[in-house]
């Protein structure tokens with residue numbers, strides 16, 4: 644029976660994951676090496692609950708109870724010692740994740756399930772640094788977590804079927820829709836999404852159409868809620884580049900090679916929404932989409 648959840652990493656994804664578990668009456672330990680990040684995450688969670696209250700989907704009492712369900716820690720050891728499930732949502736870096744899972748394997752109870760929210764790193768590889776590979780699984784939430792319904796559940800090579808079932812049931816308990824996939828580079832979500840984003844960037848690179856035109860064609864023609872270039876900015880151009888590199892290296896197929904333009908923009912530090920500029924320029928407080936001056940024809 645899963646009751647106590649530890650969430651590692653209190654960034655974009657970690658705060659959303661803590662939010663949905665806390666709202667569904669789980670006890671949540673939110674852990675980050677950066678104490679300031681923990682404070683920021685609590686403020687974000689509180690603001691996101693206010694948004695749900697304003698929409699009329701929850702009452703003040705739910706916010707109060709949910710926030711009371713969350714405790715914060717800066718130490719993995721202290722924050723996971725009585726966990727039934729750990730969901731790791733730390734920075735997307737293979738060495739960091741392997742280090743965290745080695746530490747978790749020592750710190751968390753032997754019965755605990757260890758899940759990663761990684762977008763692209765092999766679950767089988769992560770599981771191999773632990774002594775409980777059968778209890779290691781991918782639990783890939785989508786951003787923003789309180790809003791997005793999907794959980795991509797990823798079976799590592801050695802993941803036990805009963806553990807997969809537990810994570811499927813748990814995802815449903817959170818009001819999410821789980822989809823189980825196997826562990827190959829990019830899983831399903833990013834294996835299909837990233838080549839589309841890369842192709843959109845190639846279309847800019849080859850001068851076939853402008854940024855606005857490409858996004859408008861995909862929005863109006865395919866009923867996508869946002870165009871692939873805007874989505875790439877939202878995800879982070881550095882993140883898109885690193886996922887394409889994982890696909891390219893993992894399959895050894897040139898069709899996944901990142902577009903030279905993506906490499907150039909990411910190298911220049913124009914990473915999208917988080918840096919204020921990518922294919923579009925972002926002004927805090929404004930929802931208007933202005934094409935970056937580097938991509939104006």
Ligand SMILES: NC(=O)c1ccc[n+]([C@@H]2O[C@H](COP(=O)([O-])OP(=O)(O)OC[C@H]3O[C@@H](n4cnc5c(N)ncnc54)[C@H](O)[C@@H]3O)[C@@H](O)[C@H]2O)c1
Nearest residue numbers: 652653654655656675676677680732733734735761762786
């Ligand atoms: N951002 C997205 O849209 C998205 C979507 C799905 C999955 N993911 C995945 O979720 C994970 C987190 O992504 P994010 O966008 O929230 O990143 P982020 O940069 O917003 O947050 C990462 C957090 O991890 C913390 N951290 C780093 N090392 C740590 C350690 N040793 N112990 C504890 N905390 C540590 C950092 O301080 C930071 O607060 C990544 O694996 C990413 O691939 C991201």
